[in-house]
Amino acid sequence: MTNHQELLDAQPKVQRLRQDFPILNRPLVLGGKPRTLVYFDNAATAQKPRSVLDAIRSYDENANANVHRAIHSLGEEATRIYEASRDRVKTLLNASSREEIIFTRGTTDSINLVAQSFAKLLSPGDEIIATEMEHHANLVPWQMVADQYGLKLKFLPITDDGVLRIDQLPVLWSPRVKLVTLAAMSNVLGTINPLEEVIAFAHERGVPVLVDGAQSVPHMRVDVRALDCDFLAFSSHKMGGPTGFGVLYGKKEWLEKLPPYQGGGDMIRSVWLDHFEANDLPYKFEAGTPHMEGAAGLHAAIDYLDAVGLDWIHRYEGLLLDYAMEQLKGIPRIRFFGTAPGKGGIIAFLLDGIHAHDLSAFLDSRGVAVRAGHHCAHPLARRLGVVSTARASFYFYNTKDEVDAFAAAVRDASAQL
Ligand SMILES: Cc1ncc(COP(=O)(O)O)c(C=O)c1O
Structure with a gap:
């Protein structure tokens, strides 16, 4: 045909x-x-099917209460809806466990989380490799921590056709490289990057890779275990879900090593006047009352995309x-x-x-x-x-x-x- x-x-x-x-x-x-x-x-934002609009409305009409804290039935129902969405994201991505799924405000928030937390593990002079085709969301957060912690940023170039010069990876490499971060698909060029090759190269040298999946997760099947990426960030609103909501997938061993990003309710196990003990994963990275309608809507959006x-x-x-x-x-x-x-x-x-x-x-x-x-x-x-x-x-x-x-x-x- x-x-x-x-x-x-x-x-x-x-x-x-x-x-x-x-x-x-x-x-x-x-x-x-x-x-x-x-x-x-x-690529800026996608439209929402009626099932997503219904899920958001139904959450507010029938189940709205603050999650995780209530001992009343409505709060338990809200928590069930919120956590069921996490399970749905886990199956979408084929992640190993639900602790690896962190709910955020979107791709930008997810990348800022990793940048701010990961940089605390680094020393001045350590290096991060990104690419020339990154969205500001996968560039400015790294510039900010580079400034703050004395890190060096290096960039994989592209050809005039918009193809990533992966041949330059060995040229840019040094023992100081601590993370590689790149888009799965460029939001301008449409280029789909050879993630498997980049990840294999970095892993052979013990270095983790963050994938900006804002333009890939809505448009293709992404299996984090097959891909073997260490972090994956994406936004609900680009896949038919609500705005102001998104996901950070992280391998458990990495998320356990990273310090919390923001402080507040829900991300703690215990608090004293002068210190706190962080909560378990995934809550350690979810400070404050989350976007509960966002979780309900994303669940419906994933069901819709999977059915299509x-x-x-x-x-x-x-x-x-x-x-x-x-x-x-x-x-x-x-x-x-x-x-x-x-x-x-x-x-x-x-x-x-x-x-x-x-x-x-x-x-x-x-x-x-x-x-x-x-x-x-x-x-x-x-x-x-x-x-x-x-x-x-x-x-x-x-x-x-x-x-x-x-x-x-x-x-x-x-x-x-
Ligand atoms: C490749 C890429 N990364 C990151 C983002 C930022 O996503 P958000 O604004 O939903 O956080 C976008 C949005 O256009 C994008 O296309």
């Missing part, structure tokens, strides 16, 4: 799935004309990407950023001579929502030699017809702007 045929054959399934997303079916009036929304800003099929999602987004690239390629003045083989469903592009913001405003007037800017990756934009790009990013509920509408709008922008 050709990829075209496979894409066409998938459309009835996608149309059925779209019925689960109220926002995708909302009426839109632009310039006085009715339009259907083409939402291609999924994460392997199918990955395959389908690849078909959409290939089709979109075919439609866009011949458009005069178009330039792409990131053409790594096997990349994920993200297209960063420009029309020469047109500012990305003008391009995105033009597309918006046609009902097509794309992002324009540096996409929280200033150093990567500098490496690519641009200030900003437009970015279309797909999710499994996007259709071939939407790609056609998008390509037609880009073609018109090229002719008219």
Whole structure:
């Protein structure tokens, strides 16, 4: 079967799935004309299916109470819902134990947790390796601790096509390297990095690896035991779950070694006026009343993604990407950023001579929502030699017809702007 045929054959399934997303079916009036929304800003945040909206609402309507502290039935029910979500994340990731699943505010919070805690185990002059394609969330937290503890940051470069120069890993390596941190998939280039190779190289030298899974966990099956990563961070809102909620997976032996990140309720076993004893995992890293609706919603989002099929999602987004690239390629003045083989469903592009913001405003007037800017990756934009790009990013509920509408709008922008 050709990829075209496979894409066409998938459309009835996608149309059925779209019925689960109220926002995708909302009426839109632009310039006085009715339009259907083409939402291609999924790398920024994804839309939520009704089952997630229901789970959040149901938690608040039927079970809301503070978790872990109550001896009353409602509090016990709230705790059951919150902890069931942790078990669900554990099975999603194939983690070894529920103690390895820490609930956070999102990818950014998860990486700050590791950076702040891990750096306390390091000495001045120790080194951390990241890459040139990192989101600020996997860059600035390391800059902050590098400043605080006298650490040195080193960066794996990329090729002009946006492929990670993994050949440079042995060149950058030194006995002072204590951690490697990198995105599974770039939020600008769409490049899917060779995590297995990086992890094997670092582990042979006894060094742990943190994976920024913000763009991978929503779009493909991620098995932390098969991957053997030491930490994995991701956000609920990029996979159809609620905002302000996310996960840090950490291998138990590492989480046990790391000191707590924030202090407050729930993360303690006992407190005296002058000191405290930290709680057991995973609570040691969960200070304060958590985002309980977030846990309920993420549970529903994972159930939804599993029912759709994460392997199918990955395959389908690849078909959409290939089709979109075919439609866009011949458009005069178009330039792409990131053409790594096997990349994920993200297209960063420009029309020469047109500012990305003008391009995105033009597309918006046609009902097509794309992002324009540096996409929280200033150093990567500098490496690519641009200030900003437009970015279309797909999710499994996007259709071939939407790609056609998008390509037609880009073609018109090229002719008219
Ligand atoms: C690769 C990557 N890392 C980290 C983040 C930060 O995620 P959040 O803002 O949900 O914490 C993003 C968000 O765009 C991302 O794409």
